[in-house]
Amino acid sequence: MYYDRAGSVISEDTWKTRWADHEYRMVARTDVGDWTVAAWWAGIDDLDHGRFQVFRTALLVPPRQAGYGSPLLQEWRHPTEEAALAHHDQLVARLRSDDVPTPANTDAASHHCHC
Numbered sequence: 032m033y034y035d036r037a038g039s040v041i042s043e044d045t046w047k048t049r050w051a052d053h054e055y056r057m058v059a060r061t062d063v064g065d066w067t068v069a070a071w072w073a074g075i076d077d078l079d080h081g082r083f084q085v086f087r088t089a090l091l092v093p094p095r096q097a098g099y100g101s102p103l104l105q106e107w108r109h110p111t112e113e114a115a116l117a118h119h120d121q122l123v124a125r126l127r128s129d130d131v132p133t134p135a136n137t138d139a140a141s142h143h144c145h146c
Contacts, residue, residue: 032076034076035049038085057071058119061123068090068091068123069089070086071087073085086115088109088118088119
């Protein structure tokens with residue numbers, strides 16, 4: 032099923048239109064050094080686990096790929112925009128502190144950010 036940002040069921044065509052709208056899709060995106068933290072509306076709960084989780088946050092690692100994002104290191108799912116934004120802010124704070132993770136070997140990464 033497809034959902035809008037408010038949690039209402041929408042058609043696949045409506046989802047495609049809204050997904051194509053960068054302003055509608057993005058919740059937040061912050062670069063911290065070589066790292067990028069992103070939060071976005073995915074509009075689909077594709078795990079089919081009975082919980083409404085259509086927002087995502089992700090930690091993206093270098094190298095940048097022509098300005099269109101970075102390999103996806105980790106993705107988290109959230110039930111609300113507020114939860115996704117709060118997690119985004121927590122990740123940004125962690126990266127700005129001394130608790131910075133080491134980038135993974137991006138040669139083996141084949142996942143890319145959907146944001």
